[in-house]
Amino acid sequence: MEHKLNDISFTTTSYVYSRIQVLTWIANGTSLLNILEKDACELLALIVSETEANKPIVINFKGITDIDDHAMDSIFLKLNDNKKQLVIINGHHLLGKIDKLKKDSKAIINSNSENETITIGKASQVDFIEVFKEREIYIEKFIKSTISNSFKKFPREIRLCSTPIIANGEFNSSEIISNPNKFIWIVFFLSDKLSKILNESRLENVKLLSASLRGAPFAAMLGLIHNIKFETIDHLGPRHKIFDINFVKQKEKGINYIYIGDFVFGGTEIKIAKTYTEMKGSKLCHALVIGSLFDKDTFTHEFDLTYLTGLKDITGGEAQFKLFN
Numbered sequence: 001m002e003h004k005l006n007d008i009s010f011t012t013t014s015y016v017y018s019r020i021q022v023l024t025w026i027a028n029g030t031s032l033l034n035i036l037e038k039d040a041c042e043l044l045a046l047i048v049s050e051t052e053a054n055k056p057i058v059i060n061f062k063g064i065t066d067i068d069d070h071a072m073d074s075i076f077l078k079l080n081d082n083k084k085q086l087v088i089i090n091g092h093h094l095l096g097k098i099d100k101l102k103k104d105s106k107a108i109i110n111s112n113s114e115n116e117t118i119t120i121g122k123a124s125q126v127d128f129i130e131v132f133k134e135r136e137i138y139i140e141k142f143i144k145s146t147i148s149n150s151f152k153k154f155p156r157e158i159r160l161c162s163t164p165i166i167a168n169g170e171f172n173s174s175e176i177i178s179n180p181n182k183f184i185w186i187v188f189f190l191s192d193k194l195s196k197i198l199n200e201s202r203l204e205n206v207k208l209l210s211a212s213l214r215g216a217p218f219a220a221m222l223g224l225i226h227n228i229k230f231e232t233i234d235h236l237g238p239r240h241k242i243f244d245i246n247f248v249k250q251k252e253k254g255i256n257y258i259y260i261g262d263f264v265f266g267g268t269e270i271k272i273a274k275t276y277t278e279m280k281g282s283k284l285c286h287a288l289v290i291g292s293l294f295d296k297d298t299f300t301h302e303f304d305l306t307y308l309t310g311l312k313d314i315t316g317g318e319a320q321f322k323l324f325n
Contacts, residue, residue: 007181009047009057010142012134014127015087016051018044019060021225025184030224036067038074044086045074053083056119056126058135061091062192063225067101076105079121087126092116143189143308146182147291148316150175165265171291171311173214173262186308187221190288193306194222194258197286203256207231209277209284210260211269218290219260230260233276255282259303263311264292267299274302 005011008026009018020036027039044059051057079086088098095111095118102109110119115128153169160167176182198206208230210219216232223230259273264287274284284303291314292307299305 003043003046005047005050008043010138011055012138014134015056015058015131016047017058017060017135017138018047019062019188020044020091021060021063022184022188026180030221033225034063034065036061036064036071038068038071041071041073041075045078048075048078048084048086051084053122056085056087056122056124056131058087058089058131059091061088061094064091064094067094067097069101072098072101073103075120076102076107079107080105082106082108082121082123085122085124085126086120087131088118088120090116091118094118139189140309142185144314146176146186147171147309147311148314160265165293167265171263173290176262176290177214177217183217186290187218187225189308190218190260190290191222191225193288193308194226197258197288197304197306198226201285203258203285205254206256206258208260209233209257209273211273211276212261215261215269218262222260233272253281255280256285257282259284259287259289261287261289262291264289264294264305264307265311267294270299270303 003026008023009016011017020040021033023040023043024033024035024037027043028037048057075086078084088094091098092111092113098118098120099109107120108123110123111117112119117126117128119126150171150173151169152172152175154167157166157168159165160170176186206228208219208223208228209232210216210230211233219230219232222228255277257273257277259270261269264270270284270287273287277284286304286306287299289305289307291309291311292305293311294305295310296305296307
């Protein structure tokens with residue numbers, strides 16, 4: 001299967017960036033996202049091959065715990081003449097393994113323990129401050145473009161279901177879910193946010209929770225990546241019959257739930273999730289979504305809200321939202 005470079009990597013002014021778990025998912029599915037295998041490295045070798053010599057290739061190894069013995073053969077082959085440079089971030093813990101996998105390759109390996117990076121190939125100096133700055137700018141543009149393109153206008157303004165909001169259209173996450181490459185990248189950007197939440201909050205007994213069919217795929221993948229159990233609320237809300245009431249009897253005191261959703265407009269799904277967790281004797285601590293019409297401090301007294309981007313001005317004025325009178 002042929003892969004377009006702009007699906008498996010992105011190019012900024014100064015460098016090319018990709019993420020090894022994205023390549024692993026594309027090449028081999030989601031069963032072993034923490035292991036670097038040959039097929040994923042073949043995709044990385046393609047990126048190296050197609051990249052101009054003057055641009056370093058920055059590859060994020062976050063989440064990788066081990067590397068197969070012959071996985072990186074094609075990488076070292078592409079970098080053998082030391083004319084191109086591969087920069088590994090979030091992979092310094094694998095330095096010893098990567099050094100062994102070099103075998104008889106002439107590719108130069110350098111490591112920097114201060115910023116925890118590994119460079120393979122050309123030994124030129126890399127401005128990591130600029131690298132990370134450009135990466136963040138590109139990620140923000142990618143997220144906003146992806147979400148903006150998911151907006152679908154209505155024939156006329158209508159009131160959104162179960163909210164006090166009138167809108168001229170809606171952001172439809174099905175447009176993201178149905179596009180594998182967009183879905184994969186958005187999942188990992190959510191994963192970075194979730195990592196930050198977990199590291200800063202130091203919560204124990206964590207479960208992920210979704211309250212819609214469109215939120216469930218994101219929750220399922222984040223649960224897999226972070227090895228956290230997840231639940232999906234089925235038919236609980238003002239317009240739905242409760243088919244399964246046995247959950248009320250299932251007291252799970254001490255569970256700290258993190259809600260995972262797509263878009264927040266009126267906050268109905270999060271409120272349903274909060275009610276669900278309280279009925280089970282647990283607590284909703286955080287909500288992590290792709291986009292929100294609300295500011296981050298809107299629900300501070302109830303839970304913390306984190307999102308990839310705000311929705312107020314993301315479409316340049318095309319999306320219009322107002323309170324129902």
